[in-house]
Amino acid sequence: MQSPDAIVIGAGIVGASSALSLTNAGLKVLVIDRGAVSSGTTGAGEGNILVSDKDPGPELTLALRSRDLWFEMQEDVGDTFELEAKGGVVVARNEDGPLLKLAAEQSEHGVRIQKLDHASLHELEPYLHPEFHSGVFYPQDAQCQPMLAAAQVIRTVIARGGEFISQAKVTRIIVENGSVAGVETSQGIFRAPIIVNATGTWAGELAEMAGSHLPIAPRKGFILVTEPTKKYVFHKVYDSDYVSNVASSDADLQTSTVVEGTRSGTILIGASRERIGFDGSMNYEILRRLAAQATSLFPVLRDVQLLRAYRGFRPYAPDHLPVIGEDSKIRGLWHSAGHEGAGIGLAPGSAALITDAILGRESFMDGSPFSPHRFATVSL
């Protein structure tokens, strides 16, 4: 390809969506990745597209728009990544005050909710432990197969004149006069005036390479996968303590309860969050805890067998908001990273924001809360 208009580094869901959005806006885009498609956190994701777990604020606004953009992306790319408006159910065993309060606030900001009493809750989820007495249904929560999504989106980018080069590890970001000019990689040098850093958990490393700084750190999570089984779980189901868990900065292990069925018949169980660097080792105590939590919600799962467990590293910024926008020091270097556990859901929304910003046009929301400038140290 002749010199691209933009280079997207990272072929996970965020990079792929950004590349598609830029391509649809008329740019020639080159996507590069040090591995293959979905070789980072996207390959470890469940495929969550959620509005239910977000407090009112910029992230919720982004999530709502992004969720709708997922369905637009399906129209554009094709029904090839198992996108499904599955709906989420947040359940409360004892205190439901905080949950109902959050739901009411979310509802004022565009989230569709349906409060559930005992009867309606158990109609939606008949195998849920009878002790759960109330809940909230979020019909907008959706599901996709994220690896397929990233791959199909990249395929569309290529079909529309873009290019993808895998196994291209960036060794240097070329900066000339304070502006980005290209990248040096293991597969050669590529020049472009616009670079999008969509490297997720490694976005901080990439920023350093350019002489900038992004405080993005990994937050490790495990997922349990069961044997294929009879359908016992009909939506995404979360214990109502999920929400406070996401927003916590504690370094120690935190777990919450998330259970959902899949098309292939397996059941996925999460979720744990640990700030343990890139230590990928297995931790059976965490698996036990997640199993105990899941069976506490769905006693029938006691006799369902765990088949495998895997882990991923969610990229997060200290204030738990994604980083979307132009670098504070280097012109032309754009970041779209640090989406923590919401990368899948927020990908097309982030792509829209960044495309609008790059093209200098007004976007669907004010993106400044996500700006990397919030990490810039003030120099006197």
Add this chain to the structure above:
Amino acid sequence: MSNQISFTFNGVTVQCEEGQSIAAAVINSGTLALRKTRFGEEPRSIFCGIGICFDCVVVVDGVANQRSCLITAKADMNIESGS
């Protein structure tokens, strides 16, 4: 001479010697197919015979995905192919 026991496989009575596995007993009784696959509904039988491949899985007394090549048949077990 070992004892003979019997169990049911998909509703049909199967006789076998005590100590034989469910798969061995069913195959010995003349039925090769143990189950149908969940997507394509293709018939499957024993494949590796030693508990590695999980092709021989059946539902034993209501519990799914049990390897019939490993489990010893017991009197009055209710075995089904499942779905």
Add this chain to the structure above:
Amino acid sequence: MSDYGEGRYEYREWLMIIVIGAGPAGLAAAEAASRNGSEVALIDSASRLGGQYWRHRSQVSGYRSNRADLLFAKVRGAASITYISEATVWSIEREGELIRVNYLQGGSESSLTAEKLILATGAYDRSLPFPGWDQPGSMTPGAAQALLKGHGVLAGQSVVVAGTGPFLLPVATGLAEAGASVIGLYEAHSPMRWLLSPQALLLNVSKFAELIYYAGLIRKHRITPRFGRVVSRFDKGQVTISGVNSEFSLKKPSRTIEVDVVAVGWGFSPDLTLGGIAGCKERVDIDGTTVFAVDAQQLSSQKNIWIAGEATGIGGADLSLLEGEIAGLAASGQGISSQLRMARYRKQVFADALKRSYSVKDGWRSWAEKSTVVCRCEEVSLGEIEESVVELGAEDSRTAKLFTRAGMGLCQGRVCSRNVSEIVAGLTKCAVTDEERIASSNRPIAAPIALGLLGDGKK
């Protein structure tokens, strides 16, 4: 001492050595370790000693089966060996200086801790996909053997045995001795391949006696071995035999036979799951098989963990017995004689010769058709895997797996993952890297465990 929940989870503390696997390597290890009175727990998932190689109902039969009887007697007679049968290990953890082995037995979960661990979990038949390999009646030679030796059942009245390697001989002759009609015995390689390794034969003259033993049985049952041929199709009782060239590419089909059972095997793959969980370093052997790296004492890269038998390199029972003995002696702090080392060396030379002579050639990739299932568990066809590479940009088996679900089913890739790697490599025209071979054997859950049991064991 921690609380382990409601009593469905038992915790027992041990002292010295745990041996996992009671086949030739594990038995030899346990017996050797017990010679100086070391406390040994021998854990095995089957109900009888012997593993696969010496599988039996009442009595081990076959070539030199008296070796089995002698070793069983020694193990049973050793006061310091505790045999824990029908116990399936699902995970291994470190606890300070100790090693904890978690296992499932009789519907509950238990665990043992010890200072030292010897892994001897053996191997399983390697399979290659061909049209109809998934149909009832198509199985591995190991399955036909297990049904016969372990349960006294003939898989079928008429059988074709095919594939490659010396294991086809005891399977074919065992079936014939039990009354099956062995209609064909097809070895893919030419018999001349043994000329590649003359020193292996010279160092292991006893192998000639073994060959003569099988030749006698083959003649007795009028089995005619044919070389340079493979099973290229199986469809509802009709098996097609085709000639292959030295690279295993198909030549014209030679015949179609009606048969009840087709038992096809391509050597063995060791089950690396437990060593992987324990963090033992792996390497790729000369035949492309991922195995564990061990030193001259059979010590792995992990402190206090030894590995013996097929998981250090496919080598058969003779080598497994010697490796097991060395591991057992090393773990229990006993000396290892130079005769023992020399005997192991000779068997290693022979094992390497086997790998060269009976290697699996790349031409197998052309046997499957687009509709042929490659991942049996998730019913993923060759066509779907090709699509994931060509259309979706999968460049390695991990990505192909994520796109197609190949390797994500009940067997967790034990049957298909090497095949998927090699198919993807064939399509991308890049060789499978050692890293990829090693990564695809990574499974943190060694055997399925009910969520209830798992959760009850939480501290």
